[in-house]
Amino acid sequence: MKARITVTLKTGVLDPQGKAIEHALDGLGFEGVNSARQGKLIELDLEETDKDTAMAQVTQMCEKLIANTVIENYAIELE
């Protein structure tokens, strides 16, 4: 089973990487970009085949290692 985790900064948390992308796009002549935010994408290949067990397992991984829940949100998709 594959898990796809997206980690994004919570609203209000400063995002210098996103700002850099915004300015770089502007510098390259791309107009009409109101804002850019950068997050992380983590793809895991799991041995687990049961969806509920996998979801519980990946949630634990996010809480303990993958996301900093003080400043980041995470979303998990399983396929």
Next chain:
Amino acid sequence: MKARITVTLKTGVLDPQGKAIEHALDGLGFEGVNSARQGKLIELDLEETDKDTAMAQVTQMCEKLIANTVIENYAIELE
């Protein structure tokens, strides 16, 4: 219109960040993780409201700035 761009390393390209996650998960006692790959997620808030124009614009942004197409793939989702 919002654009969500995921940038992932092409198959075969070494991914030290992914390897670090894999080892850290293993060290924390999470078993059954065959592999981990890390990518980037970029969320843009665009002024453009036409889907086709937005897609063409974001594709250009990816080709010119956001993705390094030699080693990375990108996927665009518009909402």
